[in-house]
Amino acid sequence: MTRKLKVAVVGLGVGQTHISRGYLPNPERFEVAAICDIDASHLNAVGDRFGIERRETDYLEILGMDDIDVIDVCTPPGTHKALMLAALKAGKHVICEKPLVGSLADIDELLDAESRSSGHVMPIMQYRYNDGAQKAKHLITTGIAGKPYVATCEVHWLRDAHYYEHDWRRHWNDALGGVLMNHAIHANDLMFYLLGPVRSLSARIATRVNRGIEVEDCASVTVELHCGALATTSATLGSVEPLSRMRLCFENMVIETDSRPDFTAEDAPWRFIPANDEIARRIDEALAEFAPPPTGFAGQMQGFHNAICTKTPLPLTLADARHSLDFATAAYWSAKTYSPVPLPVMADHAFYHGWQNAI
The missing domain is CATH 3.30.360.10 (Dihydrodipicolinate Reductase; domain 2)
Structure with a gap:
């Protein structure tokens, strides 16, 4: 019998798309058991639309739900890192929208946190x-x-x-x-x-x-x-x-x-x-x-479920997200310096900790 994973979706912009195109097409694999958004009226509208009873404006309440297996992070990009680190510390699996984080240093910090957690992180790359x-x-x-x-x-x-x-x-x-x-x-x-x-x-x-x-x-x-x-x-x-x-x-x-x-x-x-x-x-x-x-989302979520339940590698990993950030880091540096850039970008690079406010 297929084990059903319980999911909490945090951020209900693109998070609604994850529900409708990712989880609902996989009803034997997932249950969206809780949702979270700082906008209470939006939270209730989405909860009513999908029939989800547990609704929270406080992310800490989501972290404290013992029955939640997966936290799906769909908030603005600048908030992703802190939310993912907290979820991994709580032993939750994480699915996160793009862009995952804003630097190679952030990805390496997440890789370290994942290595010490019972949870795993899958970036969304549904294309x-x-x-x-x-x-x-x-x-x-x-x-x-x-x-x-x-x-x-x-x-x-x-x-x-x-x-x-x-x-x-x-x-x-x-x-x-x-x-x-x-x-x-x-x-x-x-x-x-x-x-x-x-x-x-x-x-x-x-x-x-x-x-x-x-x-x-x-x-x-x-x-x-x-x-x-x-x-x-x-x-x-x-x-x-x-x-x-x-x-x-x-x-x-x-x-x-x-x-x-x-x-x-x-x-x-x-x-x-x-x-x-x-x-x-x-x-x-x-x-x-x-x-x-x-x-699309249905296929990636199905692959995630299979990997978690069979303890096999995820269909997409933090290493895949790192490749995308490597490309972005090199592109922003090249644009700033008008120069070609070899990859990978190393830890001693000027943009290893991010390019924000530096271009």
């Missing part, structure tokens, strides 16, 4: 669980795609002054970053999930779209990957036609996804364009026998 992304990974891993050549990743969205009425989104210390950290982070993670880690990069960032904010809303990064491929990623919050697009050119095929308007893990279409009829036949055969996990 990896898109049906097409899983098929793409399968075609690459089996060798059918062949040698990777170049890749492009575009996150061109529209976020105007209304978006920044949530004041925390405007500032480095609260948001931890702009379009690189809070919008393009999932798509960039997906590109590196498919192609492997970054060897070096050169980046430029700017705030061109929205006046009166500290964080960047435009970015362009040129990347060299360890596999030898070259990639470019660009992001803006000023595209009058929002889209997310990725195009990966391999020896034997092109893999492409293009979603308009904003990219979502659940419905972004993917294309696999073969070099010839023989490659097309091999693609069809490989995908005919491949069964991807459920898409």
Whole structure:
């Protein structure tokens, strides 16, 4: 019989999406037993919507609930670290939205805390669980795609002054970053999930779209990957036609996804364009026998449940989040110094403890 994990969701913005798309599709695996938000009226509205009786405005009350197995952190980014450390100290498992924290030093502190806790931390990177992304990974891993050549990743969205009425989104210390950290982070993670880690990069960032904010809303990064491929990623919050697009050119095929308007893990279409009829036949055969996990949050939460209950590695770990922060740290440093940056970023680096208020 499947063990059901009891979850407390903390922060009920994107936290509602975790409930509706992650936990409710897995009713035999999870029960959302409690919710927490500092806005009492919002807390009650969400509790009524989902029929959740335990509702708290005080996070300490959540930590004290002995029957809670998992705390799902969906609060503003600047609060993540303290909430996760407290949960690990209480022996809870943690699921946390992006960006996880604001520095490599913070990630290393979390890794140390996790090593001393009975709990484990899974960062949310649900784009990896898109049906097409899983098929793409399968075609690459089996060798059918062949040698990777170049890749492009575009996150061109529209976020105007209304978006920044949530004041925390405007500032480095609260948001931890702009379009690189809070919008393009999932798509960039997906590109590196498919192609492997970054060897070096050169980046430029700017705030061109929205006046009166500290964080960047435009970015362009040129990347060299360890596999030898070259990639470019660009992001803006000023595209009058929002889209997310990725195009990966391999020896034997092109893999492409293009979603308009904003990219979502659940419905972004993917294309696999073969070099010839023989490659097309091999693609069809490989995908005919491949069964991807459920898409989006549902798939990642299912993988989390399986890992916790079978005591096997999590589908995503703090090490995966560290790779994303390594990329961001290098990009912000490159933009500040107008120089290429090799990865990984080491502990003696000027931005190891964060880039906030330094750009």
